[in-house]
Every structure is written in structure tokens, then in C-alpha cells.
Amino acid sequence: xxxxxxxxxxxxxxxxxxxxxxxxxxxxALAHGVPVTLVDTAADVLPVARDRIRQGLRxxxxxxxxxxxxxxxxxTEAADPAEVDWEADPVAVIEAITEDAELKAKVLAEVTTAxxxxxxxxxxxxxxxxxxxxxAVSRPEDLLGTHFMNPSYLIPTVELIRGPRTGESVLxxxxxxxxxxxxxxxxxxxxxxxVTSRVLHPMINDAARVVEEGTASVEDxxxxxxxxxxxxxxxxxxxxxxxxxxxxxSLWVLYRRTGDEGCRPCELLxxxxxxxxxxxxxxxxxxxxxxxx
Ligand code: NAD
Numbered sequence: 022x023x024x025x026x027x028x029x030x031x032x033x034x035x036x037x038x039x040x041x042x043x044x045x046x047x048x049x050a051l052a053h054g055v056p057v058t059l060v061d062t063a064a065d066v067l068p069v070a071r072d073r074i075r076q077g078l079r080x081x082x083x084x085x086x087x088x089x090x091x092x093x094x095x096x097t098e099a100a101d102p103a104e105v106d107w108e109a110d111p112v113a114v115i116e117a118i119t120e121d122a123e124l125k126a127k128v129l130a131e132v133t134t135a136x137x138x139x140x141x142x143x144x145x146x147x148x149x150x151x152x153x154x155x156x157a158v159s160r161p162e163d164l165l166g167t168h169f170m171n172p173s174y175l176i177p178t179v180e181l182i183r184g185p186r187t188g189e190s191v192l193x194x195x196x197x198x199x200x201x202x203x204x205x206x207x208x209x210x211x212x213x214x215x216v217t218s219r220v221l222h223p224m225i226n227d228a229a230r231v232v233e234e235g236t237a238s239v240e241d242x243x244x245x246x247x248x249x250x251x252x253x254x255x256x257x258x259x260x261x262x263x264x265x266x267x268x269x270x271s272l273w274v275l276y277r278r279t280g281d282e283g284c285r286p287c288e289l290l291x292x293x294x295x296x297x298x299x300x301x302x303x304x305x306x307x308x309x310x311x312x313x314x
Contacts (some may be wrong), residue, residue, distance in 0.1 A: 126157035151184035261300035
């Protein structure tokens with residue numbers, strides 16, 4: 022039987038990158054009974070991730086977002102992809118490392134050689150076209166994109182990106198995995214930023230530009246977008262939740278591939294990155310937070 026045809030529960034999911042998204046996706050999978058091997062190459066990231074996963078599971082339970090009667094999956098940690106037990110035939114590999122096309126291409130190319138053909142190789146990139154990454158792997162038909170939102174265990178909808186070379190069997194296997202995780206899936210075609218980042222990220226850039234130009238304060242921009250337009254948190258609070266460093270990386274990806282000036286990150290966003298004010302994860306961004314998460 023091929024990897025693509027087997028049931029997701031009981032088989033490990035490999036998640037590469039234990040940052041904001043790797044932690045959220047891991048939390049979601051564990052809560053739904055899927056064991057996860059979480060990999061991060063940076064020193065000191067995994068212990069922090071472990072704490073955040075614990076907090077995430079608690080938060081998800083408080084919000085009623087956990088399935089009942091499911092034994093949580095087991096978490097395994099690895100400081101290098103070479104430490105993963107690839108022989109165990111993972112249900113899928115989800116790459117959630119830094120938004121850097123060259124780095125992602127290198128890591129995905131290495132992983133393709135380790136997994137069985139037909140194992141979905143999933144990039145959680147915000148903006149890099151899937152087919153660009155597919156050019157770097159030996160089996161482009163096994164590569165596709167998911168765009169989980171943050172926090173992944175609370176936001177029910179996932180954008181699923183089918184590249185021009187993505188095969189039908191990995192698309193179906195990924196759908197099955199997302200069904201197990203009780204996510205609502207919307208399949209879209211490949212393009213820089215797909216749908217959600219292409220629409221949201223330039224909008225957040227504009228919101229920051231409005232503050233930079235002195236038209237309104239951070240709080241007033243968010244209050245207007247919430248009160249008048251029904252945005253759930255306001256775009257600048259969303260920037261803090263995404264991580265302003267990641268947002269800027271994603272805007273550069275969009276700007277360089279579309280030429281759209283609206284995607285060139287504004288000076289206020291760039292200065293926040295330079296100052297280390299990356300949002301919730303660093304304790305300070307457009308707002309300040311009592312504890313980083
Ligand atoms: P992050 O900066 O919080 O975390 C990235 C992690 O990847 C870091 O811990 C880093 O040490 C690790 N990493 C880097 N190189 C690695 C390697 N070779 N092997 C293993 N780990 C490695 O970033 P994030 O916000 O979690 O974003 C991850 C991906 O998800 C990016 O592509 C981003 O664009 C995308 N994304 C982010 C959001 C969001 O709201 N933050 C939403 C959707 C998609």
C-alpha cells in the first residue's frame with residue numbers, strides 16, 4: 022500500500038520548524054491523536070516550543086476546540102532532520118521554517134530523498150509559489166502547500182494550494198489528513214501569496230503606512246477596521262500575531278514576484294524588525310504583551 026492511501030492516525034506527522042506555525046500545527050495534530058516529530062535546528066527553540074504546545078493545548082481545551090475522546094498523540098523532538106525516524110513512514114511532512122525560498126528549497130530537497138515516494142511533502146509558506154519550490158525537489162508531484170493560520174488549532178479553515186505539478190494522490194492524502202484534523206479545506210491554485218496573503222499582507226502594510234504617515238494611531242486604525250469593517254482583531258494586532266519579521270519576509274516575496282508597490286514593506290514595519298519588535302512572540306510589536314508567546 023502506498024503512503025498516500027494509509028490512515029493518518031497512528032502514523033507520525035513530521036513538522037519542520039518549531040516557531041509560531043510549527044507549534045500551532047503540532048498542537049492541532051497532537052490534540053487530534055496524530056503523533057508528531059517536531060524538528061528545529063536552532064538552539065533553545067525546542068524547549069520553548071514544548072511549553073507553547075502545552076499552553077496551546079490548554080487554551081484549545083478552554084475554548085472547546087479539542088475533540089472529545091481522543092487520546093493525544095505523542096510528541097517527539099529532533100534538532101536535525103537527520104535525527105528523524107524516516108523508516109517509520111510518516112503520514113506527511115509539513116515544512117514550517119523561516120520564509121526564505123532558498124532555505125526552504127534546500128530543506129525540501131533533502132527531505133524528499135528521505136521519505137517514500139507518494140508521501141505528501143507540504144510547505145506552509147505564506148507566499149512563495151509552490152511550483153518555485155517544486156523546481157528544487159526530485160518528485161515535484163509530491164509537493165503541495167497548506168496555509169494554516171495562526172493559531173492553527175483555533176482557526177478552522179485551511180487554504181490548500183495545488184501547484185501545477187502536484188499529483189492527485191498527495192492532494193487526496195493531504196485532504197484526508199486535514200479531515201482527521203477537522204479542518205475545512207479550500208483548494209486554490211498556485212500564485213505568489215495564493216489568496217489569503219495576497220489580499221491580507223498588502224492590507225496590513227497599508228495599515229502600517231497610515232500610522233507612519235500620521236493619519237491615525239495604531240489603536241484607532243485597528244478600532245476603525247474592527248468597528249466599521251468587521252475585521253476580528255484589526256490589522257495591526259494581526260501583524261503582531263503573525264510576527265512582523267515573518268510578515269516583512271512575506272511582503273518581500275510578494276513584491277519581488279509581482280512588482281506590486283503595495284507589497285514593498287513600509288518603513289515602519291522595517292524599523293520594527295530592526296528593533297526586534299516582532300510582535301507577540303517577542304513581547305512587543307505594535308502593542309506590548311505581558312509575556313511573549
Ligand atoms: P518563525 O520565525 O516563528 O519560525 C521558523 C522556525 O524555523 C524557527 O524556529 C527556525 O529556527 C526554524 N528553522 C529555520 N531553518 C530550519 C531548518 N533548516 N530546519 C528546521 N527548522 C528550521 O516563523 P513562522 O511564523 O512559524 O512561519 C513559518 C512558516 O509559516 C513561514 O513560511 C511563514 O511564512 C508561514 N506562515 C506563517 C504564519 C504566521 O501567522 N506566522 C501564517 C501562515 C504561514
